[in-house]
Amino acid sequence: MSPIISITGLAKTYATGFQALKSVDLEIEKGEIFALLGPNGAGKTTLISIVCGIVMPSEGTVTVGGHDIQSDFRAAREMIGLVPQELFTDHFESVWASVSYSRGLFGKKRDDAFVEKTLKDLSLWDKRDSKILTLSGGMKRRVLIAKALAHEPRVLFLDEPTAGVDVELRRDMWALVRKLRETGVTIILTTHYIEEAEEMADRIGVISKGEIIVVEKKADLMTKLGRKELRLALQEPLSEIPTSLAGHQLELGAEGSELVYTYDAQRDRTGITGLLTDLAAAGVHFRDLQTKQSSLEEIFVDLVKDKR
Amino acid sequence: MIVNHRAVGAIYRFEMARAWRTVMQSVISPVLSTSLYFVVFGAAIGSRIQEIDGVAYGAYIVPGLIMLTLLTQSIANASFGIYFPRFAGTIYELLSAPVSFFEVVVAYVGAAATKSIIIGLIMLGTAALFVPLRIEHPVWMVCFLLLTAITFSLFGFIIGIWADGFEKLQLVPLLIVTPLTFLGGAFYSIDMLPPFWRTVSLFNPVVYLVSGFRWSFFGQSDVGVEVSLAMTFLFLALCLTGVWWIFKTGYRLKA
Numbered sequence: 297m298s299p300i301i302s303i304t305g306l307a308k309t310y311a312t313g314f315q316a317l318k319s320v321d322l323e324i325e326k327g328e329i330f331a332l333l334g335p336n337g338a339g340k341t342t343l344i345s346i347v348c349g350i351v352m353p354s355e356g357t358v359t360v361g362g363h364d365i366q367s368d369f370r371a372a373r374e375m376i377g378l379v380p381q382e383l384f385t386d387h388f389e390s391v392w393a394s395v396s397y398s399r400g401l402f403g404k405k406r407d408d409a410f411v412e413k414t415l416k417d418l419s420l421w422d423k424r425d426s427k428i429l430t431l432s433g434g435m436k437r438r439v440l441i442a443k444a445l446a447h448e449p450r451v452l453f454l455d456e457p458t459a460g461v462d463v464e465l466r467r468d469m470w471a472l473v474r475k476l477r478e479t480g481v482t483i484i485l486t487t488h489y490i491e492e493a494e495e496m497a498d499r500i501g502v503i504s505k506g507e508i509i510v511v512e513k514k515a516d517l518m519t520k521l522g523r524k525e526l527r528l529a530l531q532e533p534l535s536e537i538p539t540s541l542a543g544h545q546l547e548l549g550a551e552g553s554e555l556v557y558t559y560d561a562q563r564d565r566t567g568i569t570g571l572l573t574d575l576a577a578a579g580v581h582f583r584d585l586q587t588k589q590s591s592l593e594e595i596f597v598d599l600v601k602d603k604r
Numbered sequence: 605m606i607v608n609h610r611a612v613g614a615i616y617r618f619e620m621a622r623a624w625r626t627v628m629q630s631v632i633s634p635v636l637s638t639s640l641y642f643v644v645f646g647a648a649i650g651s652r653i654q655e656i657d658g659v660a661y662g663a664y665i666v667p668g669l670i671m672l673t674l675l676t677q678s679i680a681n682a683s684f685g686i687y688f689p690r691f692a693g694t695i696y697e698l699l700s701a702p703v704s705f706f707e708v709v710v711a712y713v714g715a716a717a718t719k720s721i722i723i724g725l726i727m728l729g730t731a732a733l734f735v736p737l738r739i740e741h742p743v744w745m746v747c748f749l750l751l752t753a754i755t756f757s758l759f760g761f762i763i764g765i766w767a768d769g770f771e772k773l774q775l776v777p778l779l780i781v782t783p784l785t786f787l788g789g790a791f792y793s794i795d796m797l798p799p800f801w802r803t804v805s806l807f808n809p810v811v812y813l814v815s816g817f818r819w820s821f822f823g824q825s826d827v828g829v830e831v832s833l834a835m836t837f838l839f840l841a842l843c844l845t846g847v848w849w850i851f852k853t854g855y856r857l858k859a
Contacts, residue, residue: 310859348700351859370608373702384693388625393618400614401701443697 299323300451300482301347306356308342308506316342318506319356324451324484329477331497331514332486339506340486341381344453348378360451374402377449381456381486383436387429391420394428395442402447414442417472434465441472452476454485458492470495490589526557526568528575529584540578544571555580611703612711619685619715630681631723634673638727641669642734645791650735656793657824662735667818668790669731674724674749675756675785675810679777682716682760687767690856699858705851709761716757717750724749738821744829745820751836752813758843765856784810794826809839 301324308317316339324330334340345351347358349369357364363371386394395411415421418438423431428439437457444452454473458466473483473496487493493500493514501511510517533552544567547556555575559566575582623630646662653661689695698708731737739745767773788810794802805811806827816832819825825832849855 345859348696350696350699352854370702370704373700376700378696378700380693380696382693384696386694387692388622389618393621397614397618398697400617401611401697401703403608403610403702405610 298326300326300361301484302359303343303347304357306343306346306358307354308339308346308351309354316506317346320503320506320508322501322508322511324482325499327477327480327482328498329473329483329485329496331493331500332484332503333488333490333493333500334486334503335488338503340503341455342506343503344378344455344484344486348376348453349373370403374447375450376453377444377447377451378453379437379440379444379455379457381459383433383440385428385436385439387427389428390425391415391428391431391439391442392424394439395446398443399446402449404447410448411446414445417475418442419468433460434462437461437465441469445476449481451482451484454483456486456488458487458489523589524559524566525588526559526571527586527588528555528557528582529553530555531581531583534580538578538580541571541574541580544574546571555582608701608703608707611701612707612714615698615708615711616715616718619712620718622685623681623715623719630677630719631726634677634723635726635730638669638673639730639734641665642731646731646734656796657822659822659824660735663737664818664822665791666728666731666735666737667821668788668814670724670727670749671752671788671810671814671817672785672790673727674720674752675781675813676777677720677723678716678753678756679760679763679781681719682713682757683764683767683773683777685712685716686761686764687773690764691770695857709758709847709851713754713757713761716760717753720753720757721749724753740823741820745817748813748817748820748832748836751840752817755836755840755843758840758847762843762846762850765850768856784808785814789814789826809835812836 301322303320303322306317306320306322307315309315320339320343322343332340332343342351346353347360347365349365349372359365360372361375363369363375365372386397389397392411392415395415396406396408399411400406412421415424418441420435420438420442423435428436431439441454441457452473454469457469461469473485477483483496485492485496497514499511500514500517502509502517527549529550530553534548534555535552537546537548537555545558547558548554549556557568557571559568642662645665650660650662650665655661656664689698728737763773763776767775787805788808789805790810794805794811794815797805812827812832812835815826816829816836819829819832850857
C-alpha cells in the first residue's frame with residue numbers, strides 16, 4: 297500500500313533554540329491506526345502540529361495524500377481533521393454552530409444531515425443548542441472530535457485523546473475510531489498510555505527527544521515490551537539473594553524487604569512455579585505478592601538507553 | 605478550489621453572529637454613548653455656539669462623531685475578533701484549515717468593517733433625529749465610510765495579532781486612537797486653532813479622515829478632499845503592508 301502521509305527529514309527548532317524534532321522520517325499507511333508513543337516533551341505534538349500546518353517546519357518535507365503541506369496546503373489540509381490535546385473550544389457558541397462552522401471553514405458545502413449524524417454518533421445531539429461553556433470536560437472533548445470530523449477528513453489526528461477522559465468516553469472513542477477506520481479513514485493518535493496503543497493501534501512508533509526510535513507492528517512491539525514483574529513482599533528482609541535462588545533472575549528491592557522477578561508474559565513458561573517452589577525450599581516467606589506490567593515510561597527509558 | 609469562499613463565509617457569519625449575540629455591547633452601547641454627545645454638544649451646548657463655516661454646531665459635529673465611532677468600533681471589533689481565538693486557543697483550527705491568510709483577513713476585516721458601518725449608519729439615523737442634516741456628496745460619503753472602516757479594521761486586526769493580553773488590546777485604542785480622534789477636529793475646525801497647533805494637527809491622520817468625511821456632508825473641509833483621500837489610502841497601504849508582513853513571517857501566529 298502507498299503511504300498516505302510521508303515525512304522526510306523533518307526537523308524543528310523553536311525560536312527559543314529548543315530542538316523539538318531532529319530529522320524525522322516516517323510513513324503512515326493508508327487506512328491504518330498508528331499510535332505515536334512518547335513521554336511528555338518528546339515531540340509528539342510538534343510533529344502533529346507541523347503536519348496540520350500549525351507549526352512551521354525548520355527542515356524537511358511532509359506530503360499528505362501526495363500533496364505537499366506547504367506548496368499545496370489546501371489539498372493537504374482538506375484531508376486532515378485534528379483533535380487537539382487541550383480543550384480549546386468556542387465557549388460562547390452552541391455545539392451546533394461550532395461544528396457547522398468547522399465544516400464551512402474546511403470548504404465543505406453545508407450539510408445539516410451530516411452534522412446531525414456526527415453529533416448523534418458522539419452522543420451530542422441533545423446538547424446541540426447548549427453553549428459549549430456549559431458542557432463537562434468529556435462533552436467538550438466530544439465537541440472537538442465532532443468539529444474535526446465535520447468536514448469528512450481522510451486522516452484524523454487525535455492528540456492525547458484520552459488524557460483525563462472517563463472510562464465511558466474512552467470506550468466510546470475507541471469504538472468510534474474503529475468505525476472510522478472501517479470507512480477507510482487513517483488515524484494517527486498520540487498517547488503515553490500503553491493500554492491505549494495496545495487496544496487500538498496497528499502500528500506503533502516510539503518517539504523520544506525529537507527522534508523516532510522504533511516503528512513496529514503492534515504485535516512485534518508488544519512481544520518486545522511485554523515484560524512483567526512479580527514483586528514479593530517478604531516477611532523478613534534479606535541482605536542478599538540466597539545462593540539457592542541464584543538461577544532465577546531476581547533482584548532485591550525496597551531495602552531487602554522485596555524480591556523482584558522480571559519475566560516475559562508472552563512466553564508459555566514464565567518460570568513462576570519454579571521460582572515459588574525454590575523460594576519455599578529456601579525458607580523465604582512472603583506476606584504479599586503482586587504482578588505489574590512494565591510501564592511505558594520504563595520501557596521508554598530502556599529504549600532510549602539502548603539507543604545510546 | 606482557488607478561493608475557499610465557504611471558509612470566508614463561515615468566518616464572516618461566525619463573527620457577525622458574535623456581534624448579534626453581544627448586541628448590547630457591540631451596537632447599543634456605541635449608539636447610546638454617541639447619542640449622549642448629540643444631546644450634550646448638539647442640543648444643549650450647541651445652540652449657544654455660533655455656526656462654523658455656515659453650519660450649525662449640532663450638525664457640524666455629526667461627521668466627526670460618526671468617524672470617531674467608526675474608528676474605535678472598527679479597531680475594537682477586528683482586534684477582539686482575532687485576539688479571542690488566540691487567547692482561547694481555538695486559533696489552532698484556523699491555522700490547520702485550508703484557508704489562505706488572504707481569506708482569513710478578508711473574512712475578519714470584512715465582518716469588523718460591516719459591523720462598524722452598520723453602527724455608523726445607525727448613528728447617522730440617530731443624529732438626523734436631533735439635528736437637521738444634509739449630505740451633499742452621498743457617494744463620497746459612502747466611499748469614506750467604507751475606506752475608513754476597512755482601513756481601521758485592518759489596523760485593529762494588526763493590534764489583535766500583536767497584543768498578548770487584554771490590556772494591550774485596550775492600550776492602543778485608549779492611548780493613541782481616542783486622543784488622536786478628539787484632537788482630529790471632530791468637534792472643531794482646525795482653522796480655529798492657533799497657527800502652531802494647526803501645523804501640529806496636520807500630522808494627525810484622523811484630521812484628514814474627519815475633514816474628508818465632513819466635506820462629503822457639507823461641501824467644506826479643513827484640508828483638500830484629494831489630500832484626505834490620499835492620506836486614507838496611504839494609511840490603508842501601511843496597514844496592508846503590516847498584515848502582509850504578519851502572514852509572511854507567521855508573527856505571533858505560528859511557531
